[in-house]
Amino acid sequence: MRDLSWSKHEKQIAHTAFKQALAREAAALIAEVRTKAHAIAELDDLWRLEQFLHAKRHALEQRYDYRYSVLLYVFVDLIQAGWLSLDELAGLADDKRARVAALLACARGDGE
């Protein structure tokens, strides 16, 4: 992906899509943690919550990598995880959207 160049307009679209996905995943995670916290009955539940948060923090740090050299892979992952839709990448150049679509098809096992 290092061969791709990003126009200012594309960077704005990419940044908005990235932030949108992060906001959605964050909202879902916060809701999940509230539910878990509400159900806590004993100390072991607290330590399980700590482990859950620890794992989620590492997962989000891995997932939300805003480097243009890897950004299309990040978008593929976010679309697969349900935090972003391909439509939200409208405005990116055709070659970028085609690569994302091809990667998604590969991931689904459609071949290419």
Next chain:
Amino acid sequence: MRDLSWSKHEKQIAHTAFKQALAREAAALIAEVRTKAHAIAELDDLWRLEQFLHAKRHALEQRYDYRYSVLLYVFVDLIQAGWLSLDELAGLADDKRARVAALLACARGDGE
């Protein structure tokens, strides 16, 4: 404290007091975590909760040390922290209660 011997009856009293203190601190901590979880508004709040739980787990592991060689110190700490009262150690031999009372007085700066 290694010079002290504990009768079976004293061990029962000590164990009950220890468990009671732990149950109180656990209940307070669970209530605090629920309140914190309810107030979470953004990802950073989640990671602060993770740090809080991490610190509390270590603090509780340190505090609740059920070895008879250190148990009177543990009780002093629990009384100072408000999770136990001296009255709940009724039934322990006079020398043990006197040591706890003396340590508490020292900690309050009453001298001894």
